[in-house]
Amino acid sequence: MFNLIRRDVILQKRQLLLFIPFILFFIIMGAHPALTFLIASIFIPFNTYAYDEKAETNILLNSLPYTRTEIIASRYVGAVIYMGLAIGVTSLVFFAFNKPFTITDIAIGSSLFLLFASVTFPLFYIFKPGYIFPIVMISFLLLAGIGPASVTFLAEYLTVITDFIVDLSVPALYTGATLIIVVVYVISWGITTVIYQRKAF
Template sequence: MLNLMRRDIILQKKQLMIFIPYILFFILMDSPAILTFLVASIFIPFNAYAYDEKAATNILLNSLPYTRTEIIASRYLGAILYMVVAIGVTCLALFVFGKMFTWADVAIAVGLFLVFASLTFPLFQILKPGYISTVILMSFILVAIILQRMFGYLSEYVTAISEFMDRFSVPTLYTGAAVVVLAVYAVSWCVTTVIYQRKAF
């Protein structure tokens, strides 16, 4: 399974050359740290899906000595691994350029990435080849619009929300959010595995 994750990195050597400029663009544009961490996390795993779409890699993967469960597991575990590396590189870049960020920014970006991946990974197994790149772009835009409207709606209830959250300690809030996000990710993993196992290539 580790070889499957290495494969994604090897196949993306050329795309990875633009990873740093890609991150620097958001940093130099003074984008919010959360957004910078989020787009950095998305880069490698979603590029891997886009590459597989063009090369019809699933036929090759299913001819190798890996089960379909292992193939999907490599996607989900790989996404977490690439996210950690991308966030580490982004933290270093932000530090070098003197841009401020907090661990709360990192935590929120991680949560948003895992939720975004949870919603889109199953779709990649349902949609026909040729639509994945479009879905990535449209899904990201849709999530951004939904979050913007949701925050706008919730701003009317800031006082009530603050009073409710003040009942809990910060560690409790972060732990609760982490449990919910990981549960969503796990459900998505299971759903994607079931879909992939039933696909015909």
């Protein structure tokens, strides 16, 4: 399985050269650190899916001595590993340019990435190749644009939920959010595995 994860990095050697300039652009433009961490986390996993769509890699992968469960596991485990590496590199870039960020920014960025991955990873195996990647990227940009406004709107009009969240202690809030995100990610992993097991290549 870890050879499959390594394969993604090897295939993206050229794209990885663009990673730091890509992150630098958002930092210089003054994007919120949480958004920068989110975008950095998305870079490798979604580039991998884009490459696989073009090359029809799933036909090749299914001819190798890996089970379909292992192929999907490599996607989900790999996404977490790449997220950790991306956050580490992005943090170093923030330090190098003396730009402030907090642990909360990292937590928000990584949480949003895991939720976004949970929703979109199964879609890559439901829709036809060539269609889903543009849809996912457009959806991401729309969510990035309207997401903060939606949260503000909900906070104003759903005061019962807002008051409940405000009353929680910080450790309880972080623990609850972490558990919810992990559960959603594991459920997504299971759904994607079932879809992939039944898919014909």
